[in-house]
Amino acid sequence: xxxxxxxxxxxICSISIYANDKLVxxxxxxISMAKENNIDLKRAxxxxxxxxxxxxxxxxxxxxxxxGFLILNxxxxxxxxxxxxxxxxxYEASLNFTPALFNAITLLKKDYEMGVITxxxxxxxxxxxxxxxxxxxxxLNEQIxxxxxxxxxxxxxxxxxxxxxxxxxxxxxxLLKVQVSYQNFIPELNNLKNxxxxxxxxxxxILGIDLNKTIELSGQIDPEIKKITFExxxxxxxxxxxxxxxxxxxxxxxxxxxKTVFSQGFLPLLTAxxxxxxxxxxxxxxxxxxxxxxxDDMGELSVSMFYSFDSLFPNSAERLSLxxxxxxxxxxxxxxxxxxxxxxxxITNLIATLNNSLEIQxxxxxxxxxxxxxxxxxxxxxxxxxxxxLEVESAQNEYKKARLELLTEKYKYINSLLELEDICGxx
Numbered sequence: 001x002x003x004x005x006x007x008x009x010x011x012i013c014s015i016s017i018y019a020n021d022k023l024v025x026x027x028x029x030x031i032s033m034a035k036e037n038n039i040d041l042k043r044a045x046x047x048x049x050x051x052x053x054x055x056x057x058x059x060x061x062x063x064x065x066x067x068g069f070l071i072l073n074x075x076x077x078x079x080x081x082x083x084x085x086x087x088x089x090x091y092e093a094s095l096n097f098t099p100a101l102f103n104a105i106t107l108l109k110k111d112y113e114m115g116v117i118t119x120x121x122x123x124x125x126x127x128x129x130x131x132x133x134x135x136x137x138x139x140l141n142e143q144i145x146x147x148x149x150x151x152x153x154x155x156x157x158x159x160x161x162x163x164x165x166x167x168x169x170x171x172x173x174x175l176l177k178v179q180v181s182y183q184n185f186i187p188e189l190n191n192l193k194n195x196x197x198x199x200x201x202x203x204x205x206i207l208g209i210d211l212n213k214t215i216e217l218s219g220q221i222d223p224e225i226k227k228i229t230f231e232x233x234x235x236x237x238x239x240x241x242x243x244x245x246x247x248x249x250x251x252x253x254x255x256x257x258x259k260t261v262f263s264q265g266f267l268p269l270l271t272a273x274x275x276x277x278x279x280x281x282x283x284x285x286x287x288x289x290x291x292x293x294x295x296d297d298m299g300e301l302s303v304s305m306f307y308s309f310d311s312l313f314p315n316s317a318e319r320l321s322l323x324x325x326x327x328x329x330x331x332x333x334x335x336x337x338x339x340x341x342x343x344x345x346x347i348t349n350l351i352a353t354l355n356n357s358l359e360i361q362x363x364x365x366x367x368x369x370x371x372x373x374x375x376x377x378x379x380x381x382x383x384x385x386x387x388x389x390l391e392v393e394s395a396q397n398e399y400k401k402a403r404l405e406l407l408t409e410k411y412k413y414i415n416s417l418l419e420l421e422d423i424c425g426x427x
Contacts, residue, residue, distance in 0.1 A: 026218040037208025044122040051115035058105040064095040090277025097270040100263035110253040240425030251332040265311035265318030357413040364406040371402040
């Protein structure tokens with residue numbers, strides 16, 4: 001009796017462990033897990049942290065340059081007084097001032113802002129990919145379910161035809177036709193299952209889930225219908241499009257670089273310098289701490305201005321560098337204009353696709369309604385004995401096929417909506 005109780009408890013625990021081993025995730029949890037575990041996103045975050053720290057510590061360009069020195073020398077000739085060995089101790093501090101220092105801070109700030117845009121792009125890309133894979137897996141699962149039902153029905157039809165053939169009621173040609181139809185479904189179903197498995201593995205990898213972990217998707221394809229005009233979408237794209245932001249920010253960075261090159265090449269350099277040193281005679285003598293041994297105590301403060309005339313010559317390196325930056329700025333402006341034209345075309349096509357998809361969905365919803373009524377009518381006829389089981393199964397398949405076509409169109413609508421959101425930001 002005790003052995004049975006122990007065995008029963010073991011079975012319950014095993015079932016409980018197996019049930020808990022399955023990970024049920026919805027679309028929101030999928031996105032959250034991807035953002036938390038995705039390696040590419042973590043690398044992008046590390047890069048952004050580096051740029052953030054560089055921006056926060058940009059003031060260090062105003063730090064002076066400080067150095068110290070120790071010199072020990074021994075003279076080859078006998079000195080007039082004191083020892084022939086001297087020890088020189090000193091330090092020097094200098095600060096170079098130029099408007100380029102402020103420009104350097106601006107460059108770090110612009111570089112950080114570009115890093116923010118790059119990180120947001122990576123984050124949005126992960127979110128979009130997760131959504132696409134999530135809904136794609138749901139569609140694949142529905143397709144597999146439909147094919148399995150079709151295969152089951154064809155197998156039943158084949159078995160029935162085989163019985164009729166054995167009884168001499170149908171020809172061998174009729175039997176072969178049903179058999180070929182059955183055999184053709186098997187590789188199609190296997191290919192679809194392989195595609196589902198590979199897509200699942202890719203989905204797990206992006207979410208950072210163990211590949212051996214069993215997952216179950218919780219959700220359905222029921223997109224929120226969003227009506228948006230071209231003007232509204234275009235205005236949002238101008239404000240929120242990451243590619244456009246990157247082009248504009250690149251232009252700002254180039255202008256900051258231009259100011260830096262100009263400051264370095266065409267403006268004077270102001271230097272403040274202070275140095276101090278002490279000369280100790282006979283540092284290894286027994287009376288080295290005697291103040292008389294400190295022969296010299298020197299200190300100096302100087303302020304100087306330096307100007308290079310090299311940049312004033314025609315075709316100097318500085319002038320050529322400024323010309324190259326001007327060309328890059330012009331190119332960035334042209335990129336922005338080309339991108340705006342491209343966005344207009346993409347938005348126009350996507351809105352047309354979305355509107356067309358809504359019309360298709362309306363027609364498919366009517367098809368689903370008719371298929372459901374046909375199924376209900378066939379089931380009622382089967383219960384009254386005026387319809388065969390195969391007719392019911394065929395009606396069920398038609399209903400499932402109609403639902404799958406509607407889901408597929410909704411999936412296409414979601415993908416187009418994701419593309420539009422990728423261009424315009426949140427709609």
